[in-house]
Amino acid sequence: MKEDRPCRPLAVVGAGAAGLSAALWAARLGWMPAVFEAADRPGGQLQAVHQPIIDYLGLPARDGPELIRLFLDHLRQAGVSIALGVPIAGILHRTEPRPHFLLVPGKKTGPPDAGVPASTDRKNGGASVLCARAVILATGTRPRRLGVPGEALIAESAWSSTSRNAERFHGRAVVIVGGGDRAVEGALNVAPHAAVVTLLVRGAALKARSALRQKLPSHRNIRIFYRTVIRRIEASDGPGPRYRLLLAPSDGPPSEAGAGKTEESLPPVLTADDVLLRIGMEPVLPPIWTEASDPGRSQAEDAFLAAGGAMLEETVPEGIWIAGDAALPASERSVAAAVGSGMQAAKRAVLWLEAQQILSEADASEAGG
Incomplete structure (x- = not known):
């Protein structure tokens, strides 16, 4: 499997409210992200909201799709594009020569959607492994199943x-x-x-x-x-x-x-x-591996479940942040909370990237001195 080099500074996985917010804030702070969405349409669970959104401060919308269009207009103005139909099947954490992550695309399912907004593309939908120095996972949740026969x-x-x-x-x-x-x-x-x-x-x-x-x-x-x-x-x-x-x-x-x-x-x-x-939601998180670990159950998902449905950042490798519903307890999940969570993840990721850059420059100076 070939690797897509060079590494991008930041990858955002998921283009729901949290992922779009994280992408906007990262771009605003000078670190243009690569954004990947498994579905053929951005917006995540907002696509299924068919009632008026009356509690998003200053931006009421007729329904979820209308709010998504407003979000995408904002991202388009910021120059952010989204690669659609790119599910991430797993993430490999490497530490040499510098900390980075390899994002392994999975198989795309479902037919393409003809109504993709102009701010999106599918050019990164090939089989190449994608490289990023830092990752924000905004992959959301899915309905919990009963787990019974039939x-x-x-x-x-x-x-x-x-x-x-x-x-x-x-x-x-x-x-x-x-x-x-x-x-x-x-x-x-x-x-x-x-x-x-x-x-x-x-x-x-x-x-x-x-x-x-x-x-x-x-x-x-x-x-x-x-x-x-x-x-x-x-x-x-x-x-x-x-x-x-x-x-x-x-x-x-x-x-x-x-x-x-x-x-x-x-x-x-x-x-x-x-x-x-209607028995609640569970996280949708890709497996996260280190070079020494065997591929298996997602470390992040185990941590989410152990924390009773709220993700603790200490449980995932340094350089990965969880945003949106997968980082929030059920009682706090909302569009506003997802947008705020995306902002927090982006700011933390940017601070970390800038610290890594300073360390790298210091190492290069010592080596040359």
């Missing part, structure tokens, strides 16, 4: 939006797994159209905001089973609901503050036309 049956619709075209659930039996904001909000969106909406909550209480919880009693077709988990998903034979869900009590504590009460006994099997998963 989950593949619901793979295409498990994370479907409930805020867009909610009427498609008309007359259907919908099961939503989770008890947080997204689960309860989904139930409220679907309830006016569905025949019945069932919330399966692993714990003894909902974790959603009180403003959302207070709306549940007004929908008589929403029912909640607490301390409940899915053990298996099966395809249902014949007409009627598409899925059979084999249920079981969870291993949670028998009681806790604010515990909810299930109004009916837990059935061993539940049938459903749609099963939506």
Whole structure:
């Protein structure tokens, strides 16, 4: 595998809100980054936001794609380009002759998107290994899976939006797994159209905001089973609901503050036309290797999980920074937080690069003196 030389000073992996912010700040501070995005469109999870964005200070937008266009206009003015369709499969940390990282492109999946903005390109989408002195990982998160037999049956619709075209659930039996904001909000969106909406909550209480919880009693077709988990998903034979869900009590504590009460006994099997998963997010981080380590599970991902969902910078090699949702606890994830996190990562990366440059110049002076 050939290496693409010389090394770029800084690589930003991911072109969501955090990655775009990091790229803008790095360029502003005089270190033009190379930006790589696995998808064929920049914007990350903002591409799936179909509601008005009303809480981004000074810049309200009709939806996520509109905010992305505003971000890209800003980057275009700063001269930043984005290489699209370039997934990074792994990162190799080398220390000789100077600290640097080799970014190994993975296989691109999915068809190209015809509507790529003018500020983007695919010229770096070949098989060459990409070299950078420092790396900002802004690769975001993905929906967490159940990890149960039969989950593949619901793979295409498990994370479907409930805020867009909610009427498609008309007359259907919908099961939503989770008890947080997204689960309860989904139930409220679907309830006016569905025949019945069932919330399966692993714990003894909902974790959603009180403003959302207070709306549940007004929908008589929403029912909640607490301390409940899915053990298996099966395809249902014949007409009627598409899925059979084999249920079981969870291993949670028998009681806790604010515990909810299930109004009916837990059935061993539940049938459903749609099963939506709203059980949180997990990081999308490439494996990070040293020359002495074997390729395997991502060091960064292990650290994220050990930290309970918040990345600690001390757990990744010097010269790599994590930005955006992968660096933030779930309760703090937002567009504003991602933009701020990208700024912080860029400033720290630039300070580190400048310190490395000073050290390199000092070494060269000593060698020549």
